[in-house]
Amino acid sequence: MKNYINYVAATLAIATLTQCKPKSASQVVTGDAASKVYVAPGKYDEVYNFVSGGFSGQLAVYGLPSARLLRVIPVFSQNPENGWGYSEETKPMLNTSHGFIPWDDLHHVALSQTNGLDDGRWVFVNGNNTPRVARIDLKTFRTAEIIELPNSSGNHSSPFLTENSEYVIAGTRFSTPLDGNNDVAISSYKENFKGTISFIKVDPTSGNMSVPFQVVMPPFNFDLSRAGKGPSHDWFFFSCYNTEQANTLLEVNASQRDKDFVVAINWKKIEEYAKANKGRVTTSKYAHNIYDDKTHTATSTISEGIVQFDAAELKGMIYLIPCPKSPHGCDTDPTGEYIVAGGKLAATIPVFSFSKIIKAIEGKQFDAEFAGLPVIKYEAALYGEVPKPGLGPLHTEFDDKGNAYTSMFVSSEVVKWNIKDLKVIDRKPTFYSLGHLMVVGGGTAHPYGKYLVAYNKITKDRYLPTGPELSQSAQLFDISGEKMEMLSDFPTIGEPHYAQAIEASKIKDGQVRFFKIEDNKHPFAAKGEKESKVVRTGNRIDVYATCIRSHFSPDNIEGIQLGDEVYFHVTNLEQDWDVPHGFAIKGAATAELLVMPGETCTLKWTPDRIGVIPFYCTDFCSALHQEMQGYMRVSPKGSTVKLKWSLGDFSSDAPVAAATK
Amino acid sequence: MKKNVFRLLLTGALATILFVACNSEGTKEGEQTTTTEQTAAPVVAGQSGVVDDQSQKNVVGIAVGSPDHTTLVTAVKAAELVDALSNAGPFTVFAPTNAAFAKLPAGTVEGLLKPEKKDALQEILQYHVSVGVYKLENLKDGQQIDEVFGGKVTIGVKDGKYTVNGANILATVPASNGVVYVIDQVIFAPAKK
Incomplete structure (x- = not known):
């Protein structure tokens, strides 16, 4: 009782303290910012915000405007808290042509679109390091598919979607020698190295991905991209740098030329060309991993052979547009007419006009070819330049009122400007040094607007200090008025590299609350306690286990021997929203499991000693959660202890399946 | 066991008191700010209020x-x-x-x-x-x-x-x-x- 009194006192003390906090602590926040981010208990946020976790390899989901962290979705990195990448069912998801890769660097987020609008079905994300693209199903908020991209290194220019999610485009950052010609001198970069752009086809019903072909490009570094919209629907625009084609000290050597390029690619024509031409089939191997919600199990297939086309053979489909100084972002506005490139070392922001680009192509207003590709004259493609926008322009997103918002890394500010007259309207500092920014629906044909979030690289004194390693920061702005207003500042997981946001109404009502037990097609599912059993096959033991408030069946197992491999297939029998059960074994060298209602998950456990080993539920499931436990007896190899299992008074001897030869 | 239940109930009761207290504060705030969409505190319902027909x-x-x-x-x-x-x-x-x-x-x-x-x-x-x-x-x-x-x-x-x-x-x-x-x-x- 005393404890409760203390607790109440402490709560009151905190409340009092909060009220006494001086307002001057937040210098840039004014007016009623607090009320604009306040979402009352039990109320929902207005939008889902999908924020990449950068080097964490995962995807975070925040609600805006509250900035409450709703979920971290494991994608490329193992996650011992729920068994992702550890359970037998999910291990195949992290398979690659390099074998099992338990981590990656997740940079970009692309919500699926229909008619240029976010449709809330899937979100695609990239693995930068071991080049992969993942698709997350927004009914379950789980990673449903991961496909590896051969002949790509540093899958940075990825994933970017066409207006109807026909294709996901993925360009390589590193150019490398391609498969079949790998063992070459690094100094032979210009002759032997190539860039690639992979075309990933998305099945419109299932969302399943395939890589029908790749385009082999000159050895530039491809950075970012956007598909066209409306009139420019058939096109993609890529930024690239290192057109110097340097292979060392890029910091200096890739900054020599005054202009690099924006690459305009007519994906529609290339698609037609690919249908009519066979292309070159390489020996490249790549993994394709799919998770099935019915078997609750992933499969990984290694495919071999990919079709390639050389950029030079795609006449009339690929054009280079000179762009000042190592462009980074390359963003198309909602109308599809304007392409904004952020030259990170440039003094202006060039805005290209799609209609002028088409006229320039028709009128052959070209400079000399570069690497075998036509180069459109800069002025012929240019709509205009935003003068003195700030230092280090990177990325641009758009609101619903004809304005653009560009992140300025070097000067650490968001700059709002008008697309038509190219005049700067407002600038606000961020704390500190933002990379990407995002506007809700800011990459679509009809942005939702209202909120902008800046994702910063440097945190320093923004929050209570936590030693040398600090969480990175995001800052939320209200952009509904003429001037931007900073509302709040919140820490994120990993590196919040890029993000997208979508109206909650497009996602929230389609959620899967639990898996129906009758639909469970897992080969080792026990769909009721009567089906729970233990089966020995040679030195493999399969435990068909169930869990429900508040016990496992079986919860006593004997007859396991040192040298056995034990597979715990745990089926959660609950059919109730938000009642997962955990499963943890003392000394388990891998992870625990978190099993959703109706699901079956498998933990492989290899006993390392003789004795009685406890297991228990790790998810506080009920008032008797602490009673949810069991024991396994491990005996020496060759022991005469019979295999048996029980729950309560019920027990039986195990049938021993014939050992497979 | 009995003790545990008692403790649970007690915790519940205290939590309710705290919640109610906070809630009435929330009401005040809601009345003061005119810009928020929330004007009145919602009826306090626990898990029985969850809409779930699945x-x-x-x-x-x-x-x-x-x-x-x-x-x-x-x-x-x-x-x-x-x-x-x-x-x-x-x-x-x-x-x-x-x-x-x-x-x-x-x-x-x-x-x-x-x-x-x-x-x-x-x-x-x-x-x-x-x-x-x-x-x-x-x-x-x-x-x-x-x-x-x-x-x-x-x-x-x-x-x-x-x-x-x-x-x-x-x-x-x-x-x-x-x-x-x-x-x-x-x-x-x-x-x-």
């Missing part, structure tokens, strides 16, 4: 869905136990039918439903609830089960028929958060010594 029914949902348990449902509401019984549990609930309540002396139910009798009603109802799932196939003759309030009930198993404190168990209904045994009498805790 999950298996919990013990309250089963009682509500049964035409034979309207008196019990009325009583559970009057005793403000709807939220507690909608929570994770798990519970074993002995659910007297309308006919069972009708066997009580005239006026008993009406008397217990009066606001000033809420404590007494809660005590009676909590003698019908145990925290834990006691499955029928695991029940043994003479087994005692500790209830949330009022001590233990005694299970009888004879000739394949099950009773609790002499009341017949008429039916077993599994629930998401436990099990409901339909019984033909209201059961009472033995008088305090």
Whole structure:
């Protein structure tokens, strides 16, 4: 009782303290910012915000405007808290042509679109390091598919979607020698190295991905991209740098030329060309991993052979547009007419006009070819330049009122400007040094607007200090008025590299609350306690286990021997929203499991000693959660202890399946 | 065990007080700011307020869905136990039918439903609830089960028929958060010594 009194006192003390906090602590926040981010208990946020976790390899989901962290979705990195990448069912998801890769660097987020609008079905994300693209199903908020991209290194220019999610485009950052010609001198970069752009086809019903072909490009570094919209629907625009084609000290050597390029690619024509031409089939191997919600199990297939086309053979489909100084972002506005490139070392922001680009192509207003590709004259493609926008322009997103918002890394500010007259309207500092920014629906044909979030690289004194390693920061702005207003500042997981946001109404009502037990097609599912059993096959033991408030069946197992491999297939029998059960074994060298209602998950456990080993539920499931436990007896190899299992008074001897030869 | 339940209930009570306190503060704030969409504090509903037509029914949902348990449902509401019984549990609930309540002396139910009798009603109802799932196939003759309030009930198993404190168990209904045994009498805790 005393404890409760203390607790109440402490709560009151905190409340009092909060009220006494001086307002001057937040210098840039004014007016009623607090009320604009306040979402009352039990109320929902207005939008889902999908924020990449950068080097964490995962995807975070925040609600805006509250900035409450709703979920971290494991994608490329193992996650011992729920068994992702550890359970037998999910291990195949992290398979690659390099074998099992338990981590990656997740940079970009692309919500699926229909008619240029976010449709809330899937979100695609990239693995930068071991080049992969993942698709997350927004009914379950789980990673449903991961496909590896051969002949790509540093899958940075990825994933970017066409207006109807026909294709996901993925360009390589590193150019490398391609498969079949790998063992070459690094100094032979210009002759032997190539860039690639992979075309990933998305099945419109299932969302399943395939890589029908790749385009082999000159050895530039491809950075970012956007598909066209409306009139420019058939096109993609890529930024690239290192057109110097340097292979060392890029910091200096890739900054020599005054202009690099924006690459305009007519994906529609290339698609037609690919249908009519066979292309070159390489020996490249790549993994394709799919998770099935019915078997609750992933499969990984290694495919071999990919079709390639050389950029030079795609006449009339690929054009280079000179762009000042190592462009980074390359963003198309909602109308599809304007392409904004952020030259990170440039003094202006060039805005290209799609209609002028088409006229320039028709009128052959070209400079000399570069690497075998036509180069459109800069002025012929240019709509205009935003003068003195700030230092280090990177990325641009758009609101619903004809304005653009560009992140300025070097000067650490968001700059709002008008697309038509190219005049700067407002600038606000961020704390500190933002990379990407995002506007809700800011990459679509009809942005939702209202909120902008800046994702910063440097945190320093923004929050209570936590030693040398600090969480990175995001800052939320209200952009509904003429001037931007900073509302709040919140820490994120990993590196919040890029993000997208979508109206909650497009996602929230389609959620899967639990898996129906009758639909469970897992080969080792026990769909009721009567089906729970233990089966020995040679030195493999399969435990068909169930869990429900508040016990496992079986919860006593004997007859396991040192040298056995034990597979715990745990089926959660609950059919109730938000009642997962955990499963943890003392000394388990891998992870625990978190099993959703109706699901079956498998933990492989290899006993390392003789004795009685406890297991228990790790998810506080009920008032008797602490009673949810069991024991396994491990005996020496060759022991005469019979295999048996029980729950309560019920027990039986195990049938021993014939050992497979 | 008993202590644990008591602690749980106590925590719940304190949490409720704190929540209510915070909520009234929230109301004030809501009134002060005109820019927010939230103007009034929502009615305080616990887990019973969750809109969920997909999950298996919990013990309250089963009682509500049964035409034979309207008196019990009325009583559970009057005793403000709807939220507690909608929570994770798990519970074993002995659910007297309308006919069972009708066997009580005239006026008993009406008397217990009066606001000033809420404590007494809660005590009676909590003698019908145990925290834990006691499955029928695991029940043994003479087994005692500790209830949330009022001590233990005694299970009888004879000739394949099950009773609790002499009341017949008429039916077993599994629930998401436990099990409901339909019984033909209201059961009472033995008088305090």
